[in-house]
Amino acid sequence: MPAEAVFDFKAYLAEKRAMVDAGLEACFPEPQGFTFDLITAMRYSLFAGGKRLRPILCIAGAEAVGGVGSDVLPVACALEMIHTYSLIHDDLPMMDDDDLRRGKPTNHKVFGEPIALLAGDGLLTEAFSFMTSQALSERVPPQTLLQAIRLIAWAAGHEGMVGGQAVDIQWEGKAADLEVVRFMHTHKTGAMITASVSSGAILAGANEFQLKAITSYGEKIGLAFQISDDILDIEGDSETMGKRVGADEEKGKMTYPAVLGLDPSKRIQGELVQGAIDELREFDRRAEPLRRIARYIIERKK
Amino acid sequence: MPAEAVFDFKAYLAEKRAMVDAGLEACFPEPQGFTFDLITAMRYSLFAGGKRLRPILCIAGAEAVGGVGSDVLPVACALEMIHTYSLIHDDLPMMDDDDLRRGKPTNHKVFGEPIALLAGDGLLTEAFSFMTSQALSERVPPQTLLQAIRLIAWAAGHEGMVGGQAVDIQWEGKAADLEVVRFMHTHKTGAMITASVSSGAILAGANEFQLKAITSYGEKIGLAFQISDDILDIEGDSETMGKRVGADEEKGKMTYPAVLGLDPSKRIQGELVQGAIDELREFDRRAEPLRRIARYIIERKK
Numbered sequence: 001m002p003a004e005a006v007f008d009f010k011a012y013l014a015e016k017r018a019m020v021d022a023g024l025e026a027c028f029p030e031p032q033g034f035t036f037d038l039i040t041a042m043r044y045s046l047f048a049g050g051k052r053l054r055p056i057l058c059i060a061g062a063e064a065v066g067g068v069g070s071d072v073l074p075v076a077c078a079l080e081m082i083h084t085y086s087l088i089h090d091d092l093p094m095m096d097d098d099d100l101r102r103g104k105p106t107n108h109k110v111f112g113e114p115i116a117l118l119a120g121d122g123l124l125t126e127a128f129s130f131m132t133s134q135a136l137s138e139r140v141p142p143q144t145l146l147q148a149i150r151l152i153a154w155a156a157g158h159e160g161m162v163g164g165q166a167v168d169i170q171w172e173g174k175a176a177d178l179e180v181v182r183f184m185h186t187h188k189t190g191a192m193i194t195a196s197v198s199s200g201a202i203l204a205g206a207n208e209f210q211l212k213a214i215t216s217y218g219e220k221i222g223l224a225f226q227i228s229d230d231i232l233d234i235e236g237d238s239e240t241m242g243k244r245v246g247a248d249e250e251k252g253k254m255t256y257p258a259v260l261g262l263d264p265s266k267r268i269q270g271e272l273v274q275g276a277i278d279e280l281r282e283f284d285r286r287a288e289p290l291r292r293i294a295r296y297i298i299e300r301k302k
Numbered sequence: 303m304p305a306e307a308v309f310d311f312k313a314y315l316a317e318k319r320a321m322v323d324a325g326l327e328a329c330f331p332e333p334q335g336f337t338f339d340l341i342t343a344m345r346y347s348l349f350a351g352g353k354r355l356r357p358i359l360c361i362a363g364a365e366a367v368g369g370v371g372s373d374v375l376p377v378a379c380a381l382e383m384i385h386t387y388s389l390i391h392d393d394l395p396m397m398d399d400d401d402l403r404r405g406k407p408t409n410h411k412v413f414g415e416p417i418a419l420l421a422g423d424g425l426l427t428e429a430f431s432f433m434t435s436q437a438l439s440e441r442v443p444p445q446t447l448l449q450a451i452r453l454i455a456w457a458a459g460h461e462g463m464v465g466g467q468a469v470d471i472q473w474e475g476k477a478a479d480l481e482v483v484r485f486m487h488t489h490k491t492g493a494m495i496t497a498s499v500s501s502g503a504i505l506a507g508a509n510e511f512q513l514k515a516i517t518s519y520g521e522k523i524g525l526a527f528q529i530s531d532d533i534l535d536i537e538g539d540s541e542t543m544g545k546r547v548g549a550d551e552e553k554g555k556m557t558y559p560a561v562l563g564l565d566p567s568k569r570i571q572g573e574l575v576q577g578a579i580d581e582l583r584e585f586d587r588r589a590e591p592l593r594r595i596a597r598y599i600i601e602r603k604k
Contacts, residue, residue, distance in 0.1 A: 029460070034485050038460055038468035089423060094396075094415040113396040114471045117419075118464050121391060124423065125459035128430050132452040142444035149451075150434040157427035158331070158340055162420050166340035169416045183336050 007285075009292040013056065016069065020055040020080060021047070023073045027130065041111040041119035042126075045084050048102045049242075051302075053225075054079040054192060057293065058200035061214055064280070064287040067204020074136045075148060075203060078127035079196050082156050085123035086165070086192075088116055095169065096251070103242030124156075140203050148199040155195035164188025173252035181254045182223075189229070190222030197221075197290070213279045217290060220276035225297050227269045230255035232302070234262065240301050273298055309587075311594040315358065318371065322357040322382060323349070325375045329432065343413040343421035344428075347386050350404045351544075353604075355527075356381040356494060359595065360502035363516055366582070366589040369506020376438045377450060377505060380429035381498050384458050387425035388467070388494075390418055397471065398553070405544030426458075442505050450501040457497035466490025475554035483556045484525075491531070492524030499523075499592070515581045519592060522578035527599050529571045532557035534604070536564065542603050575600055 024046060031039040055076035059069035069076075091098040091106040092113060098106050108116035130136075131149050140148075154160060164187025171180055197218040201211050233248045234257055248255050256265040276294045280287045326348060333341040357378035361371035371378075393400040393408040394415060400408050410418035432438075433451050442450075456462060466489025473482055499520040503513050535550045536559055550557050558567040578596045582589045 034469045034482065035460055035465040037472060038465060042460065089419060092419070094419065115468060117391060117394070117396065118468045118471070120423075121387075121426065122460040122464040124426060125455055125464060128455040129452060129459060132448045132455060134452070137445060137448045142448055143439060146434045146439045146444055146447065150431060150436070153427055153430040153434060157431060158337055158344065158424035162424040162427060163337040163340060166417060166420045166424075167336045169420070170339060180336065 016056045017052045020052045023077045054196040057196040060289040061197035061200030062204035065206040072203045074130045078130040081123045081127040085120040088120040148202045155191040160191030176254035185226040189226040193222035194218030217276045217279040220272045224272035227256045318358045319354045322354045325379045356498040359498040362591040363499035363502030364506035367508040374505045376432045380432040383425045383429040387422040390422040450504045457493040462493030478556035487528040491528040495524035496520030519578045519581040522574045526574035529558045
């Protein structure tokens with residue numbers, strides 16, 4: 001785009017979303033044979049109308065340092081698979097016991113608990129298949145690819161998302177302080193959001209300075225995103241969001257608004273988003289999508 | 303060892319088992335902080351006295367083509383993590399609902415279902431952290447490492463183990479024919495056993511001929527192993543095995559003995575093991591552990 005053009009953020013999101021959907025569709029198997037139900041269940045949640053925030057962050061992270069979005073597409077798609085698996089497992093009766101997700105019945109409501117469990121397991125595993133695909137390992141230096149996968153595995157595992165979920169479950173119904181809630185948020189949501197944008201930058205050959213700035217950006221919007229989730233669970237419209245609101249309070253979930261109150265939470269969220277944008281001050285207009293994504297996190301309604 | 307020395311298989315297994323245990327212990331985190339329970343649960347099943355068959359196959363696969371076992375140790379350890387995660391999820395009440403595993407209460411019996419689910423998720427994810435560790439990617443050519451990880455992800459996912467588990471669950475209590483049972487066995491157990499020995503060979507730089515032979519070996523012992531599991535569930539001693547016997551029949555699980563009868567199953571198992579050993583005819587004495595592992599599969603009591 002010419003420097004003076006107005007950046008059309010909506011069109012950018014739509015374009016990248018279509019790219020991710022096409023990438024997933026092209027590589028994801030059609031249900032057939034004995035595993036028909038399993039693959040149908042995997043596809044059901046994967047194509048249930050997600051925002052594709054994590055893959056778009058990966059692509060935007062690559063673009064911000066001069067990379068080409070399509071080069072990182074398999075990793076971007078893998079990030080969405082990991083996110084989807086975490087939602088399927090999180091919705092299970094033994095966990096959050098949710099019936100509705102993105103306006104549709106949750107995976108186990110449609111396919112039963114065993115297939116839902118295995119669909120989650122299958123998506124997590126398939127993510128690593130995608131990331132180690134031969135096509136990708138011929139396009140990106142293999143050491144760089146291994147570095148990106150290592151970061152994503154770390155962020156998805158017990159030191160990241162899975163760790164955050166464990167703490168979330170264990171503290172349900174208990175009075176938690178800000179330290180616990182912060183741990184939950186930065187791990188359950190923040191780690192994978194940070195890894196999404198950072199892995200894109202790594203794959204596109206970011207230098208040390210760029211990676212540091214983009215990682216800080218990711219940490220800030222990651223926390224802001226989870227706080228905005230907490231706020232939407234109070235102020236959001238259940239029809240727009242496609243899921244029940246008010247569930248956090250019912251379940252005794254510890255959230256920023258529960259611990260700090262609504263207004264201080266909004267203030268912190270605003271500071272985090274501004275801080276994230278500030279991290280990108282040395283970047284040129286190719287980081288504009290990242291700046292807009294940061295603002296979008298506060299403005300979103302679902 | 304000198305060529306004329308008698309190969310001490312028991313000592314070999316003990317030595318490699320100790321190597322794997324030390325490898326897991328050295329890299330696996332100590333429980334601490336907010337995720338204390340999660341990591342305790344992950345360690346509980348990981349160090350519950352498994353045979354370490356898959357990691358030993360990986361090491362023996364590397365050695366058979368002239369590699370050094372310690373060079374593939376992180377991948378060997380990762381294979382055990384994937385195996386352990388699959389057992390934890392498989393034992394959950396919604397799946398096989400088992401109370402006992404290796405003579406100890408199953409993970410969810412000790413830690414509750416949510417933490418057991420997350421411990422499984424965490425182990426699967428940590429496996430990919432181990433495999434992409436910086437130390438390993440400096441010891442093995444990164445393209446080779448990516449090839450091995452790709453194979454393992456494929457074998458663990460919906461086209462392999464997870465696919466087999468889905469079919470196993472869906473056919474429970476239904477009359478299955480040999481085609482279905484064969485699919486289940488080659489996917490649920492066979493794929494990961496094959497990937498274990500093949501990934502070791504890949505990492506040690508196997509040529510095309512060697513990899514083909516070792517893969518065929520793996521496929522044969524993989525199926526033989528699952529058939530021997532079926533047979534042990536009928537003929538085995540529950541105290542020796544550390545789990546209930548007779549569970550397959552109770553649950554209406556389709557097994558080789560159930561479909562073909564006990565004696566034909568034993569005959570097929572014997573042919574598979576001999577076939578596996580025959581695959582290694584061009585290999586020298588460095589493949590002796592693989593030959594002995596094949597025989598061990600029939601002789602084992604647990």
